[in-house]
Amino acid sequence: MEDTTMTMMHYKGYEAVIEFDEEADIFHGEVINLRDVITFQGSSAMELKQAFADSIEDYLAFCAERGEEPDKPFSGQFVVRAEPILHKAISSAARRAGVSLNKWVVTTLERSIR
Template sequence: MNMHYKGYEAAVEFDEEAELFHGEVLNLRDVVTFQGTSAAELKQAMADSVEDYLAFCRERAEEPEKPFSGQFVVRTEPALHKAVSSAARRDGVSLNKWVTTALERAIK
Protein backbone atom coordinates (compact mmCIF):
# COMPACT_ATOMS: atom_id res chain seq x y z
CA MET A 1 0.00 0.00 0.00
CA ASN A 2 1.22 3.52 -0.75
CA MET A 3 0.45 6.83 0.95
CA HIS A 4 1.03 10.42 -0.16
CA TYR A 5 1.75 13.71 1.59
CA LYS A 6 2.91 17.00 0.00
CA GLY A 7 4.03 15.19 -3.14
CA TYR A 8 6.01 12.58 -1.23
CA GLU A 9 5.08 8.92 -1.57
CA ALA A 10 5.61 6.21 1.01
CA ALA A 11 5.36 2.44 0.92
CA VAL A 12 3.54 0.97 3.91
CA GLU A 13 3.63 -2.58 5.24
CA PHE A 14 1.86 -4.28 8.10
CA ASP A 15 3.86 -6.23 10.68
CA GLU A 16 1.35 -8.85 11.79
CA GLU A 17 3.43 -9.99 14.74
CA ALA A 18 3.88 -6.47 16.15
CA GLU A 19 0.40 -5.39 14.99
CA LEU A 20 1.98 -2.25 13.60
CA PHE A 21 2.04 -0.48 10.25
CA HIS A 22 5.38 0.95 9.20
CA GLY A 23 6.25 3.08 6.23
CA GLU A 24 9.16 4.62 4.43
CA VAL A 25 9.16 7.64 2.12
CA LEU A 26 10.29 6.52 -1.32
CA ASN A 27 12.80 7.99 -3.74
CA LEU A 28 14.89 10.02 -1.29
CA ARG A 29 18.58 9.65 -0.41
CA ASP A 30 17.69 10.37 3.22
CA VAL A 31 15.78 7.73 5.14
CA VAL A 32 12.38 8.97 6.32
CA THR A 33 10.30 6.40 8.19
CA PHE A 34 7.15 6.35 10.31
CA GLN A 35 4.79 3.92 12.02
CA GLY A 36 1.33 3.68 13.48
CA THR A 37 -1.34 1.29 14.71
CA SER A 38 -4.31 2.78 12.82
CA ALA A 39 -4.95 4.56 9.55
CA ALA A 40 -5.36 7.91 11.30
CA GLU A 41 -2.19 7.42 13.35
CA LEU A 42 -0.27 6.31 10.26
CA LYS A 43 -1.38 9.36 8.24
CA GLN A 44 -0.37 11.70 11.05
CA ALA A 45 2.96 9.91 11.51
CA MET A 46 3.78 10.26 7.81
CA ALA A 47 2.88 13.96 7.85
CA ASP A 48 5.01 14.49 10.98
CA SER A 49 7.97 12.63 9.45
CA VAL A 50 7.84 14.61 6.20
CA GLU A 51 7.52 17.89 8.13
CA ASP A 52 10.50 16.86 10.30
CA TYR A 53 12.49 16.11 7.13
CA LEU A 54 11.59 19.52 5.66
CA ALA A 55 12.53 21.27 8.93
CA PHE A 56 15.83 19.37 9.06
CA CYS A 57 16.62 20.53 5.52
CA ARG A 58 15.84 24.14 6.49
CA GLU A 59 18.17 23.85 9.50
CA ARG A 60 20.97 22.66 7.22
CA ALA A 61 20.12 25.41 4.70
CA GLU A 62 19.57 22.73 2.05
CA GLU A 63 16.81 22.36 -0.47
CA PRO A 64 14.70 19.31 0.40
CA GLU A 65 15.07 16.56 -2.13
CA LYS A 66 12.07 16.35 -4.42
CA PRO A 67 10.75 12.84 -4.93
CA PHE A 68 10.77 13.36 -8.69
CA SER A 69 12.34 16.15 -10.72
CA GLY A 70 10.26 15.61 -13.85
CA GLN A 71 13.37 14.62 -15.79
CA PHE A 72 14.89 11.25 -16.60
CA VAL A 73 17.25 9.87 -19.21
CA VAL A 74 16.02 7.21 -21.61
CA ARG A 75 18.49 5.17 -23.61
CA THR A 76 17.20 3.44 -26.72
CA GLU A 77 18.40 2.00 -29.98
CA PRO A 78 19.33 4.62 -32.60
CA ALA A 79 16.64 3.32 -34.98
CA LEU A 80 13.89 3.84 -32.39
CA HIS A 81 15.28 7.28 -31.53
CA LYS A 82 15.10 8.21 -35.22
CA ALA A 83 11.55 6.84 -35.61
CA VAL A 84 10.27 8.67 -32.52
CA SER A 85 11.95 11.90 -33.60
CA SER A 86 10.38 11.59 -37.06
CA ALA A 87 6.95 10.91 -35.55
CA ALA A 88 7.26 14.02 -33.36
CA ARG A 89 8.18 16.14 -36.39
CA ARG A 90 5.22 14.74 -38.36
CA ASP A 91 2.93 15.63 -35.43
CA GLY A 92 4.43 19.12 -35.23
CA VAL A 93 5.56 18.80 -31.61
CA SER A 94 8.87 18.56 -29.78
CA LEU A 95 10.38 15.16 -29.09
CA ASN A 96 9.85 15.80 -25.37
CA LYS A 97 6.14 16.56 -25.86
CA TRP A 98 5.67 13.54 -28.11
CA VAL A 99 7.29 11.16 -25.61
CA THR A 100 5.37 12.70 -22.68
CA THR A 101 2.07 12.20 -24.53
CA ALA A 102 2.98 8.60 -25.36
CA LEU A 103 3.84 7.89 -21.72
CA GLU A 104 0.59 9.47 -20.51
CA ARG A 105 -1.39 7.25 -22.90
CA ALA A 106 0.53 4.17 -21.75
CA ILE A 107 -0.42 4.56 -18.09
CA LYS A 108 -4.15 5.15 -18.61
Protein backbone atom coordinates (compact mmCIF):
# COMPACT_ATOMS: atom_id res chain seq x y z
CA MET A 1 0.00 0.00 0.00
CA GLU A 2 1.40 3.38 -1.07
CA ASP A 3 1.86 5.94 1.71
CA THR A 4 1.58 9.50 0.34
CA THR A 5 0.86 12.99 1.64
CA MET A 6 -0.40 15.81 -0.62
CA THR A 7 0.00 19.60 -0.36
CA MET A 8 -0.05 22.68 -2.62
CA MET A 9 2.64 25.09 -3.89
CA HIS A 10 2.35 28.41 -5.76
CA TYR A 11 4.70 30.25 -8.13
CA LYS A 12 3.89 33.21 -10.43
CA GLY A 13 0.18 32.41 -10.30
CA TYR A 14 0.70 28.74 -11.12
CA GLU A 15 -0.52 26.17 -8.62
CA ALA A 16 0.89 22.70 -8.16
CA VAL A 17 -0.23 19.72 -6.17
CA ILE A 18 2.63 18.04 -4.36
CA GLU A 19 2.75 14.45 -3.31
CA PHE A 20 5.40 12.90 -1.11
CA ASP A 21 6.07 9.25 -1.75
CA GLU A 22 7.43 8.00 1.55
CA GLU A 23 8.40 4.66 0.10
CA ALA A 24 10.52 6.23 -2.68
CA ASP A 25 11.53 9.18 -0.43
CA ILE A 26 10.79 11.73 -3.18
CA PHE A 27 8.42 14.62 -3.82
CA HIS A 28 6.43 14.74 -7.08
CA GLY A 29 4.65 17.86 -8.29
CA GLU A 30 2.21 18.68 -11.08
CA VAL A 31 0.88 22.10 -12.09
CA ILE A 32 -2.91 21.87 -11.97
CA ASN A 33 -4.26 25.26 -13.02
CA LEU A 34 -3.51 25.16 -16.73
CA ARG A 35 -4.13 22.86 -19.68
CA ASP A 36 -0.46 22.20 -20.48
CA VAL A 37 1.24 19.47 -18.47
CA ILE A 38 4.12 20.52 -16.22
CA THR A 39 5.60 18.06 -13.73
CA PHE A 40 8.66 18.18 -11.49
CA GLN A 41 10.27 16.36 -8.58
CA GLY A 42 12.79 16.75 -5.82
CA SER A 43 14.27 14.85 -2.91
CA SER A 44 13.91 17.75 -0.44
CA ALA A 45 11.52 20.65 0.06
CA MET A 46 14.20 23.10 -1.13
CA GLU A 47 14.99 21.00 -4.20
CA LEU A 48 11.28 20.67 -4.96
CA LYS A 49 10.69 24.44 -4.73
CA GLN A 50 13.60 25.05 -7.09
CA ALA A 51 12.38 22.36 -9.52
CA PHE A 52 8.91 23.95 -9.54
CA ALA A 53 10.30 27.43 -10.26
CA ASP A 54 12.69 26.06 -12.89
CA SER A 55 9.88 24.13 -14.59
CA ILE A 56 7.69 27.23 -14.80
CA GLU A 57 10.58 29.37 -16.05
CA ASP A 58 11.49 26.70 -18.66
CA TYR A 59 7.86 26.56 -19.77
CA LEU A 60 7.67 30.35 -20.14
CA ALA A 61 10.99 30.43 -22.05
CA PHE A 62 9.88 27.58 -24.33
CA CYS A 63 6.65 29.44 -25.17
CA ALA A 64 8.61 32.65 -25.84
CA GLU A 65 11.04 30.82 -28.15
CA ARG A 66 8.11 29.47 -30.16
CA GLY A 67 6.38 32.84 -30.22
CA GLU A 68 3.39 31.40 -28.39
CA GLU A 69 1.47 32.81 -25.46
CA PRO A 70 1.92 30.55 -22.43
CA ASP A 71 -1.22 28.96 -21.11
CA LYS A 72 -2.25 31.27 -18.29
CA PRO A 73 -3.74 30.08 -15.05
CA PHE A 74 -7.48 29.83 -15.57
CA SER A 75 -9.34 32.81 -17.02
CA GLY A 76 -12.37 32.53 -14.75
CA GLN A 77 -14.72 31.38 -17.49
CA PHE A 78 -15.95 27.89 -18.23
CA VAL A 79 -18.92 26.26 -19.92
CA VAL A 80 -21.18 23.99 -17.93
CA ARG A 81 -23.54 21.60 -19.67
CA ALA A 82 -26.59 20.50 -17.72
CA GLU A 83 -29.81 18.66 -18.40
CA PRO A 84 -32.59 21.12 -19.33
CA ILE A 85 -34.54 20.34 -16.15
CA LEU A 86 -31.51 21.20 -13.99
CA HIS A 87 -30.87 24.36 -16.02
CA LYS A 88 -34.48 25.42 -15.41
CA ALA A 89 -34.23 24.65 -11.68
CA ILE A 90 -31.04 26.66 -11.12
CA SER A 91 -32.38 29.53 -13.22
CA SER A 92 -35.47 29.58 -11.02
CA ALA A 93 -33.34 29.43 -7.87
CA ALA A 94 -31.31 32.42 -9.10
CA ARG A 95 -34.47 34.41 -9.81
CA ARG A 96 -35.85 33.61 -6.36
CA ALA A 97 -32.54 34.80 -4.86
CA GLY A 98 -32.72 37.97 -6.94
CA VAL A 99 -29.36 37.44 -8.64
CA SER A 100 -28.13 36.53 -12.10
CA LEU A 101 -27.69 32.88 -13.01
CA ASN A 102 -23.92 33.44 -13.14
CA LYS A 103 -23.84 35.02 -9.67
CA TRP A 104 -25.99 32.22 -8.25
CA VAL A 105 -23.71 29.52 -9.71
CA VAL A 106 -20.53 31.26 -8.51
CA THR A 107 -21.94 31.73 -5.00
CA THR A 108 -23.08 28.10 -4.86
CA LEU A 109 -19.69 26.84 -6.05
CA GLU A 110 -17.86 29.04 -3.53
CA ARG A 111 -19.97 27.62 -0.69
CA SER A 112 -19.35 24.06 -1.87
CA ILE A 113 -15.54 24.33 -1.72
CA ARG A 114 -15.30 25.92 1.73
